[in-house]
Amino acid sequence: MNKIKIGIIGGAGYTAGELLRILIHHPMAEIVFVHSKSNSGNKIYDVHDDLFGDTNLVFSNHFHNEVDVVFLCVAHGESKELVKQFDNSIKIIDLSQDFRLISDGNSFVYGLPELNREVIKIAQHVANPGCFATAIQLALLPLAEKKLLQSDVHITCITGSTGAGQSLSETSHFSWRQNNLSVYKAFTHQHLAEIGQSIVFAQPDFHHSINMIPQRGSFTRGIMASMYLTCEKSLDDIQNIFEKKYEKHPFVFVSKKNIHLKQVVNTNKCLLYLEKQDDKLLIVSIIDNLLKGASGQAVQNMNLLFGLEETMGLKLKPSAF
Amino acid sequence: MNKIKIGIIGGAGYTAGELLRILIHHPMAEIVFVHSKSNSGNKIYDVHDDLFGDTNLVFSNHFHNEVDVVFLCVAHGESKELVKQFDNSIKIIDLSQDFRLISDGNSFVYGLPELNREVIKIAQHVANPGCFATAIQLALLPLAEKKLLQSDVHITCITGSTGAGQSLSETSHFSWRQNNLSVYKAFTHQHLAEIGQSIVFAQPDFHHSINMIPQRGSFTRGIMASMYLTCEKSLDDIQNIFEKKYEKHPFVFVSKKNIHLKQVVNTNKCLLYLEKQDDKLLIVSIIDNLLKGASGQAVQNMNLLFGLEETMGLKLKPSAF
Amino acid sequence: MNKIKIGIIGGAGYTAGELLRILIHHPMAEIVFVHSKSNSGNKIYDVHDDLFGDTNLVFSNHFHNEVDVVFLCVAHGESKELVKQFDNSIKIIDLSQDFRLISDGNSFVYGLPELNREVIKIAQHVANPGCFATAIQLALLPLAEKKLLQSDVHITCITGSTGAGQSLSETSHFSWRQNNLSVYKAFTHQHLAEIGQSIVFAQPDFHHSINMIPQRGSFTRGIMASMYLTCEKSLDDIQNIFEKKYEKHPFVFVSKKNIHLKQVVNTNKCLLYLEKQDDKLLIVSIIDNLLKGASGQAVQNMNLLFGLEETMGLKLKPSAF
């Protein structure tokens, strides 16, 4: 089988960097171009400097159609324009939020393999989910699929600084963020739309509130979403439901011991932990926001699009510490 | 006026250290003894080594009654025994949780000045509140006093590592905790008891759940408690209620701008921030767990017990960064 | 005695913020204006938001001569212009590097109290030392004054992120700096000039190299300078020399136990530690870069200029953790 010819648009950002870190060691990947307006002519490692010694690729200032798949790593809003510039025969994986919501004329499949694997396999265009949305959906979908979301859901989700990308701002300044914590976009985070869409798809009668309090944490990588709801089932029953749901999904695991964020950092895994207190069910979900929450999941989707082993190139050494 | 003669029991722990950092610059404090079983004979700065150059005090292996007030900085459970060893004439401020709950024979006043200032002023024994309990009560009491707690309350509260004291454990290991995050004691944290006691005291008809999800954060000092509930009042009305409640309390402030934890680190302040989304009211409350959440509040209580200016010795320079 | 009327220029930066944190609790300080071009009309706490609740001062867009002293907290190069706009009767403390080096027409006294206390007391204009320069000079001056600098000096000095101010840059981005470390300006840091000037002043025959390797550390506040040189004296003799040198200086202390940076964070102290290995003398020097390395020392200088107790307003609670 020939290698997959790959183009990347928006190559200088964090998600593109993470994509490159995965793809340069992916046995079936051939990177054909890495497009960046601002860095054209520079070496990849001039921007993603941890790749010094690993690749001599250069950013290019144009892109073309001689590829099998294109990853769009651009700002929200830009993907809509870019898509028009590629032939219909080229597969597209969009990491922005432009195509995540179902609408007339939107040909993109929502790329959460644990929800849509079979459809992704035959898709042409994939909208890669948001980072918070991934962590939260993987925690709630097993229940939704059993129509067990029968109360409001109360979520606090805390993200590392890489979730905000490489742009400089007060809240990404080290002197500000080190040892700090803050709430933002309470109840209104844009990922609620895609979460709600998937929940209702799985459990059409769902009519409760999903309350989401995002926070900025004092760490670089990772998302921890902790959430609770009312649930009459026993912990055993719920654990069975979760384990069954994920037994054939290679990146999601249900831990019977309490979990902590660094168990998944620098991996494509999601770990889930369940606990019951009276009729309250607590679910904790952890992912690496740049991997399962972005570029790792994008490669997982690429593997599915091209009939490869779903885990190919994604058996990553955790950083652990 | 004579200086206040002070004894400290359990002098080698984090809360005693913080107490010493405050008291050695307090204009009315005279530290008579600092008791520590394990460190008897050592200099204070051998243990609290940031005090090198500030004091030559020595830990002693016995305590006595020639003081005006004793601070108990011992493990939960030990205060009950210690109290018996002091004359009735000596005022006691207990930082453990032994005397926080009302019960037969418990002579201690619950030492949250924003709830009990007038009673503290005439008290003999004060039970200093817990750190989470302080942050959460200051956020909820203004509503409870107006009988406005009319729904479940959903709280996530994240603490710095100093909240767990100086004992060594896996979750206090730097290699583990740096860049990490985890949930513990979900719905069951021991501070719920004192929170509930104060809420019901202020709003006797309160009958909803207070759901509390504590988390270990990747920082050393501080607590951020974010919580929400259903409330029909307008944001303006609620802000007025909070401002009125705290206008005569020198350490609690209501911010109209969003807040972040480091605004209060190394101070005795509590900052509150309010936001409404439809009928949901979000309250964010931040304190330094070792100051307003422990030793700072203990000195505030001492000031009240002895008729001093409530802020004496507590106008601390924030560390800010 | 009347309070000292104070003006601050460049009020929105880190050093001005730190100055305000000290001065609002300084018993003899009256802040008359805080000038900021970019923030005129805003509250001080809009920028230095940890001061919310502590002050209602407002930034002004002009400055004037109705003050006793002006602090210049502006970028290097700007002080030279500003100085001309103040009457000769007004004392000036400049935190930039514009006036630190002796030259024709430079009326500023180098404001290191441990070197120049008596001259500062009668000065009109003070050039506040640089942060690295402070840490290093306090380590070397006791030797220089005894003509004991008889070899090259090898220095590594590591600074927290606040040393680079509040401007946003790649190396101040949290995602970059957290858990990171890097060397910059090896052998060429601009503070070498003022260090050399003081050393030669104290030991005119000094003719060796001072090698300085500055590094960016993964922390917010503080500087640790570790350095070594050849020295024939015994450790006891050297310790005596250091202790004698600093016995009347209230902020510098010689520790016989090894030290660590957080012993001085959020204080105006400098701690020194000495160790000998054969004929090599190691000196470790720690300060808070924003306090003894900048604004704390500026207030120390103000105290000297106005005949106040040198420590007034500077007995700060360490943050310790």
Added chain:
Amino acid sequence: MNKIKIGIIGGAGYTAGELLRILIHHPMAEIVFVHSKSNSGNKIYDVHDDLFGDTNLVFSNHFHNEVDVVFLCVAHGESKELVKQFDNSIKIIDLSQDFRLISDGNSFVYGLPELNREVIKIAQHVANPGCFATAIQLALLPLAEKKLLQSDVHITCITGSTGAGQSLSETSHFSWRQNNLSVYKAFTHQHLAEIGQSIVFAQPDFHHSINMIPQRGSFTRGIMASMYLTCEKSLDDIQNIFEKKYEKHPFVFVSKKNIHLKQVVNTNKCLLYLEKQDDKLLIVSIIDNLLKGASGQAVQNMNLLFGLEETMGLKLKPSAF
């Protein structure tokens, strides 16, 4: 070719954990036993919990000779005893310091591939180098091999907390180490012996001092060693020497741009950066202490011992942030 049968002794420590993270994805590795006295019967992921979902291996309480290679991940001093318990036919890679120094009866080859690759290939026993020793030797050996070490060498090397292993101590406590920095073992670190041995091996006439100031940094993974010496050669000449030295070594790279620690974290790479100021040559060397400084290098040695591609299993995704 058959897979390599592997035994690991001391399986619960940090270096064994890191070894497991690499070996479970190594295409030629078959882990036969992971020995741990304290954890016998437990799952690997009970201790190294980031491996949950990756392996179901269990710690065993005995080891045997049915393996091709044994990794000793035990405390210094224990390897000497353990070695006797394995057949001569079994290859041994020792991560302790027991066999790093040449002595009568020591059959171990010093396992720095960039110094000893050809000898390692035919060795039976390999002594894996120390972490500081690796970073420093890779910086100095290119010069030593050209007899260019003609002055004292001045080294500051800063290590992350994982360098001290998983034992709990004051300096590994999060509340202590976060935002902190300290010097230890100045001039006397035990790695100086192996560094000196290699330097003299490469440049027998070397007779200068190697001054080494180790420090504890506020980060978890990595070592940065910065050092300088006197060197008359031009920067171009030296860069050529370094590039030539390492052109056939797949993990060591010479950067013409300044470097920072996180470029190598979670990789087996060493990056070197050179700079000249007059006759002073600065060399900065960075590695991940647990990988190129321990377990990664151990696998590199295993690859050499068994005639595999040197990089097999070691093309790791950097964590970058």
